[in-house]
Amino acid sequence: MIESKYFYLAPDKKNYLHYEVIKNIVPKTTLFIHGNLSSNRWWRPLFQSSQLPVRGELAGDIILAEIRGCGCSSDVDPDEVITIPSLAEDFIRLVDVLELSEFNIVGHSTGGSIALVMLSRMAEKIARAVLIDPVGVRGRAFEPPMLKAFQRMRTELNLVAEIMRTTISAPDIDPKFFEDVVVPDAFRAVQVVGLKIAQAFANFNVADQLSHVQNPVLVLHGDQDHVLPLADSQELARLLPNGRLDVLSNTGHCPNLQDPYGLWLRLSQFLQF
Secondary structure, three states, X not given: OEEEEEEEOOOOOOOEEEEEEEXXXXXXXXXXXXXXXXXXXXXXXXXXXXXOOXXXXXXXXXXXXOOOOOOOOOOOOOOOXXXXXXXXXXXXXXXXXXXXXXXXXXXXXXXXXXXXXXXHHHHHHEXXXXXXXXXXOOOXXXXXXXXXXXXXXXXXXXXXXXXXXXXXXXXXXXXXXXXXXXXXXXXXXXXXXXXXXXXXXXXXXXXXXXXXXXXXEEEEEEOOXXXXXXXXXXXXXXXXXXXXXXXXXXXXXXXXXXXXXXXXXXXXXXXXX
């Protein structure tokens, strides 16, 4: 059973993270962080394909947490300046409140970059990490046409569907899941935080902050990812002292939607589920 919870970032309860917990399901508690324009729901195919048993003897929980502006987390103030480290700070505070230690972390795309910042700041609390098609350690300056598309997506639902279909590169995705989950999640997020996150990556650089990160880190990157270059993940794996890169064949930017069972097998092997 999934428990839905909220973590309030201030006493006025204006800003909060929505997170979900599946208790006693894995050997070690594992935090999952989704990417830009998505939500916790994008992990659902992964867990459905894995056919997770309810094993009460296990001590670890699966925690799915949503970036502010995404899913059921609070909106982002229009005047708020967003950086990737500031988003990571939200999750660091959540980890502290939940008193997590020796937990695993899995991040997809923007979530992978958030996880990378968390590794650089609290490596002693993290056991292992998996970064799925993450933005590179030096960020990415999106071209003006892409930034304009983010602006247009705030009011054009059809454009959201068109861009998300190209982004996820999952031709066999269930049409109902795409219509009921992917498009509404992206449309909600792009109205309040999507462009801010895209712009934040222009000033993102953690290349000089990784040498002390001794945690085992698996970097996964689809060879058909047309959103983020494979070369960035290759550099990331090189910079991490215990980093490893696995290239996913015939896979786009969202293996959690395109090949959830194959992704689960890789996660379970590396995280020792």
